[in-house]
Amino acid sequence: MKESYFNDQKLPLVIEPNGNGKSKEALIAWLQDNKDSFYKKFYENGAVLFRGFDLDTPKDFEAVAYQTDNRLKNDYYGTSPRNIVKDTKYIYTASELPGHYPIMQHCEMSYVVQPPITLFFYCHVEPEYGGETPLCNFRKVYEQMDPKIRAEFDSKGLLTVRNYSGLENNSKFNLFELKKWNELFGTTDKAEVERQCKEQQMEYEWLDGDKLRILHRTPAAINHPLTKEKVWFNHIQVFHPTAAAIEYDYIHKTQGRAKTLFWSLFLNVMVKVKNLTTKPIDQSMNVLFGDGTPIPDSYVQHLEELIWKNLVVFPWKKNDVIAIDNFSTSHGRLPYEGKRQILVCWSA
Numbered sequence: 001m002k003e004s005y006f007n008d009q010k011l012p013l014v015i016e017p018n019g020n021g022k023s024k025e026a027l028i029a030w031l032q033d034n035k036d037s038f039y040k041k042f043y044e045n046g047a048v049l050f051r052g053f054d055l056d057t058p059k060d061f062e063a064v065a066y067q068t069d070n071r072l073k074n075d076y077y078g079t080s081p082r083n084i085v086k087d088t089k090y091i092y093t094a095s096e097l098p099g100h101y102p103i104m105q106h107c108e109m110s111y112v113v114q115p116p117i118t119l120f121f122y123c124h125v126e127p128e129y130g131g132e133t134p135l136c137n138f139r140k141v142y143e144q145m146d147p148k149i150r151a152e153f154d155s156k157g158l159l160t161v162r163n164y165s166g167l168e169n170n171s172k173f174n175l176f177e178l179k180k181w182n183e184l185f186g187t188t189d190k191a192e193v194e195r196q197c198k199e200q201q202m203e204y205e206w207l208d209g210d211k212l213r214i215l216h217r218t219p220a221a222i223n224h225p226l227t228k229e230k231v232w233f234n235h236i237q238v239f240h241p242t243a244a245a246i247e248y249d250y251i252h253k254t255q256g257r258a259k260t261l262f263w264s265l266f267l268n269v270m271v272k273v274k275n276l277t278t279k280p281i282d283q284s285m286n287v288l289f290g291d292g293t294p295i296p297d298s299y300v301q302h303l304e305e306l307i308w309k310n311l312v313v314f315p316w317k318k319n320d321v322i323a324i325d326n327f328s329t330s331h332g333r334l335p336y337e338g339k340r341q342i343l344v345c346w347s348a
């Protein structure tokens with residue numbers, strides 16, 4: 001197989017057929033034969049992109065993902081609306097959030113007790129416009145952070161807050177509201193929800209209007225389970241109330257369309273209004289310092305600057321499969337228009 005990089009970030013490592021077979025079987029056989037060197041490179045680089053192979057169906061994707069990591073799972077405690085793909089056991093749509101929604105860089109489910117280990121994305125339908133899945137080396141983000149800010153995060157730790165709507169809520173895709181709690185837990189039985197919360201070591205609180213608050217206490221950074229490197233590992237840049245507005249400023253600089261200008265201005269106003277009228281703990285999502293105090297906007301600005309400095313953006317090609325080391329490398333989504341179908345699975 002041919003190995004290359006898009007740029008000097010060395011993320012992802014691109015693996016393409018070199019003439020001796022581009023079938024699913026050829027790729028799987030190559031993975032079996034090159035196990036040790038493959039995993040060494042995978043953990044060094046943080047992500048590997050398989051491009052140019054005949055992986056035409058979600059089942060082909062599932063087979064390659066399973067060969068790469070046979071610990072695939074199908075439980076999900078994240079915030080994105082997702083649907084399972086027919087005829088597969090582990091494959092989901094990546095996110096049903098509307099195309100103009102920004103999905104900021106994150107390591108998947110960083111706030112839960114056992115986050116996914118390897119994440120896989122598959123391009124079933126190439127985006128018509130935008131819709132890239134940028135990657136970022138979160139080891140570099142931690143390393144390059146202002147030492148004072150980093151020390152504050154390290155000493156205080158984090159409190160991640162999610163406030164889920166009650167069962168009566170019928171608004172769809174409100175930017176400032178999460179899905180209903182029964183959609184997260186797959187049940188309307190509160191006792192079962194509480195059981196799952198305890199099992200996942202999540203603190204929970206039932207609020208007025210049948211809402212459910214979930215709290216996670218985590219450090220801001222972790223040691224990579226295998227390489228022991230320090231990694232920025234949390235959802236501040238996704239859940240912090242000002243994050244989406246800061247992100248859209250960068251998106252507008254990248255995509256430069258009238259629509260991105262509109263969303264950038266709109267979000268800046270909406271976020272200001274929301275922050276004036278809603279307490280930090282009552283935001284639909286938020287990340288606070290571990291002592292419950294808010295994280296300053298300037299820290300989020302600093303963080304986003306580092307993320308965009310290290311961000312790798314590359315267009316999807318049909319049948320691409322990317323494997324991401326979730327404990328070192330983040331992913332996100334740029335806004336898109338038209339058709340796009342990216343599928344996902346993960347191991348845990």
Ligand SMILES: [Fe+2]
Pocket residue numbers: 106108331
């Ligand atoms: Fe994600």
